[in-house]
Amino acid sequence: MRPQDLRAKSFAKYPPQARAFAVANLAVLRQVPLSLLPILLREMIDYDWRFPVEQRVLTRQFQYLASLPQPSFANLMAPFAAVRLPAAIGKMDWVNQPQRFSEQLSGLLWSMQQMDAYRAAALTYQKTLEQVLVEPVPAISRLSIVVIGQGVPHSDRVLFRKLRPHGTIFTKVQPEDGMATLIGVVNDRAREHPAPYAHWYIDGGEPEPGCGLPQGVTLTSYHALAPAALKELNLTSRFVQQSSARSGVGPEAVQSFMAGLGPSDLGLHGDPSQTALRHFEVNVLTEGAGAQVFSTTFVQWTAREALRRAQPLTLFARFAPRQRMAPMEELLKRDPLTQKTDPEGSLIDADMGAYYTWINQQRLSGADRSCFLAWYEGHDIAVAIGPGLAKGTVSDSPANLRKIVAWMS
Amino acid sequence: MIENLRQIAQQTAWTRRDFLRSAAGAIGYAATSHVSPLHAAVRQQGRKTVVVTFGGGARDVETFAPSGQENIPHLIQELIPQATFCTQVVNHGILGHYVATASLATGVYETFDNFALVAPNHPTVFEYYRKGLGRPPNDVWVIAPSNGFNRIGQSSGANFARGYGAPVILPKHLLNAALGEHPNRGAFNFLLQDSYEDPMSTPVLGHTDVPLSRLTDVLHLSVEDFTRHAQTLSSADELSVYVMRQLMRQFAPSLLWITLHDMDVAHAGAYSLYIEGIQRTDRLCGEIWRMIQNDPEYHGRTTMFILPDFGRDSDMDASGNGFQHHRTGDALSRTTWMMALGPHIRQNTTVNRPLDSVDLVPTLGALMGFQTPGAKGRTIVEVI
Incomplete structure (x- = not known):
């Protein structure tokens, strides 16, 4: 035709x-x-x-x-x-x-x-x-918050190296109640500026309570989707075996098979009002290489796709330790939630993931007013980027996360 | 789209121009190459060449850019001071590992399906070498990382008489055959993974028909010794280098080509694993060079080339996802480097003019004294 x-x-x-x-x-x-x-x-x-x-x-x-x-x-x-x-x-x-x-x-x-x-x-x-087709500048500044380093009690790495030139490093962050504070920030924004799919929470592990649909926040997590990911891999593996038995199978055929999968194939059900989210989750799992097996890849890719597609006002992404590396044969078959984890490697993955999340936010309208915060969970270091903060500077003054968020815009 | 990203993109461009200057700063003065005719007249007979492809897919930003140099201490501190370093080698072909490596080996940008089990369409450097100098099969070997590469040793034959190809050895296949019904077979799976880019349709190797006699006849290794040594290794590339060492001992081939591939784990999206792959490849490059120096058959007569097949996508290209893949075809994913080391190579020297990936084959021909009539590239005069 x-x-x-x-x-x-x-x-x-x-x-x-x-x-x-x-x-x-x-x-x-x-x-x-x-x-x-x-x-x-x-x-x-x-x-x-x-x-x-x-x-x-x-x-x-x-x-x-x-x-x-x-x-x-x-x-x-x-x-x-x-x-x-x-x-x-x-x-x-x-x-x-x-x-x-x-x-x-x-x-x-x-x-x-x-x-x-x-x-x-x-x-x-x-x-x-x-x-x-200039996209309208949002009513409020976009804000992305990325939390990294869960499960790493101490690290000698210089964190946020790629983000430092663009904002202020805070070296004396008061970490107490940090997660609750950040969730409060996200929920406040969702309450004050409600809109479908405008505020997101993506967690690489089990999500914190009190931030989700009831608060007007779109929530997705690796913990919730890992069974769907395993199901997808099993279905694909079966397809490859059956196809190979007949005439062999190439990567294009595998991609086409995965592209044909829908929420029901992967056991993703739920609130009918969240149909777009369910399809989005299927897209994340079927299009994002590695997002099925590594929670760090899942968070980075999901944040990228959420920013690109939904253009949210608020994005809160929290990395969690991914499973340890293993032969692909095993990664593609085993339950990722029950494996030993690699927290130090995950910190490196997440540090890069934070940088990529900032880049992806900067591609959206209103970038010059956008704000970005990355924090080493439970620790005293964070980097904040926004019109209210100087670039390439270091602040040694004690500050809590709520204050830092306020200073950014 | 916005000023911040534009500035970063410009920084990236700066990085490409200045990264070698920065790397050179770490080791001292690096001269810019001036070609000496006398140098090119050095007798070619008895020369050996080792080509190492720094695969699959490394970006400047994780290697020779200031932020990446910590990942490649062996290249920076040990090898570059002895090398002529070409700072801009551009791959204009398809950015798939097999087809790109085949293009490096033919000197022509091959256009076949990267995932197809096919031979290159154009004559390979191995065929040019053997036919041109009348060399026997065991004087040239290819060590390849995965099943897709097993036909890289000889072209399809349409443009060249058959029978002059290189034997290709796939260490994973050998190990797979050696393991047989090994009771702890699963423990070796991490050495057998055939593809990081397409793991679903290319699963870990099953039983193959590679004869075990190849292990004993070619490498002179017993099944027990081979599997025992494999147990001490942490990656498929380490297995490849081990096999390379055996080939050097058994045949001392004059043209030896090894393709490393560990860093392609980047496709899984875990940055830490990609960096580990680069660091391991860097270490293995240093190890290969030491193997050459410590082997009397190779010492003093061997030129080693190290080059990536291509890079990976830029962080700034919205159609990609940064380091994870090599799909956009942007400048960063196409632009890499090459270094040459050896007794006839100028040391601590840089070549800053843009080169092409397909320049390798005519350069090898000029270096070793054989014709490469089908190759499209141009001789890199600075290294002959």
Whole structure:
């Protein structure tokens, strides 16, 4: 099928809202080159369980595309139209399996040495959208809090090395009631600025009580999702064994299988109002390499995806010790929650994860007003970044975490 | 998108220009290379070459950038003072480990599916070497990290007469065969893991048809000795270096290629494990160089090249997830380095002009005295 052959009935298998969205934007879709179109459909096909921000961004994107005069539209699409694709790929069911198409496309671009050109086209497209569809600055400054080092009573490492140049290091943090203080900060923000999926708590272990749905906070944790992760790995392993017995299996087929899994496949149920969260959790587990087996990877990847997709006002991410390294064969089969842990290694993972979380927050609107705090749990060192604090400085004055949060903005 | 990230990106660019200056600062003065024609005229006969790929995938920021130098003390303190160091080696090909390593070995950017069990399309340096100099099979060996690499020794044959390839040894396969029904087989699984990038579809090795005679005939090791030694090792790359040592003793091959791979554990997203992998690879590079120096067959006549196959994604590229993968194709993931050491190599010297990953093969040809007509790269004159 070619893009210009799309009809309303082409989207008959889409969920209701996604179908309506596709049909409403059919005229645009027909004009998008095949090298880009399934990428857009990947966003669209999941419309029903996308976060509100994602739905808004997708809507604005198509409004913009529809508003463009034909020459401008053609100009924007020209780099994608220039991508040479073999005829065979057009025969794929890219309407209903855009994920699979994307994986095939990626392989083709590499093998046909068009990846650099495609990458340039994608960056130009993204830049154009960012310039035109400026995301509104949030009503309050965004705040991300990352807590690292659980289970490490002492460390000689120089922590937060990558974050130090961007903010103030506090060396005499009063750690008493630190977690309760930070949870209080998160809950206060959720209460004062309630909105769906605007405030997140991600825990690499068992979450602290008193911060979750009743407080208006979206909560997800490795402790809660580890059984789902194990289930996913078991299902995938079974798929690989069955496929291998027949004709062998490649990474693309494995990815496609995992992409087809839904919340019910992984035993993820719960409040119907949290359907978007359940699908998000499935995406985290099926798209995030390592997030199934290492809690540190889970927290970093989940924070990244939450920031990218939900664009929250508040994100509270707490790392916990991950299981010790073992042969992959064992990691993929065993219950991660019952293994010996590697707290020191996890501290290193989390330190990098904190840096990545700050970077990902800085990609969102209002970055110049955003605030970020990373704290070594139970200890006296933290780094704080925000418009109210100097960069690259050290404060040796005693301070509690509530004060530091207040100083940031 | 915002000024902070832009500034960091600029710092990253600075890092690439200045990282060697910084590294050189740690060891003293490093000269910029000037090519001497007399140097290139040194007799090529009897030379040996060892190529070590510092795989799979290391970034500047964890290696030669100021913040990363603590991870590579052996490269910085022991090897660079003796080396000509090329600060910009750019890989313009596919950033998959097998296809990229195959490209290093053919001097042409191969375009096959990285996960397919296929031979390179273009002639390999091993074929050029053997045919060009009339060398026997055991004069060239490849030690490869995983099943995907087992056809890297010889091209598909479309562009070159068959029969001149290198024997490829897969230490994991050998160990797997040696273990057989070993009662404590599970304890060796960490040496047998075939892929970190795609662990679901490439699980730990099962029973293979690698004949045990290869262990005894080629390496002159008993099953008991091999498995006993394997028990003392902590990683697959250590096993590879152990096998390399045996090959050097048995055959003293003149062209020896070893691909290290431990650091690709980064795909699991645990930064600490990635750093451990780099530190281990650094240690093994120092060990390999000492093996060369302590072996009379190699001492004084061996050139060693060390180079990553490619880097990993930048922290600043929103389409990636930093160190974890090598999927974006950004500049950081493509730009690496190379060092050359040996009796004919200028010491403590840097080459700052941009080089290409496929320059390795014609350089090996020029160094050892054989033609590489199909290779697309250019000879790195500073190291011949």
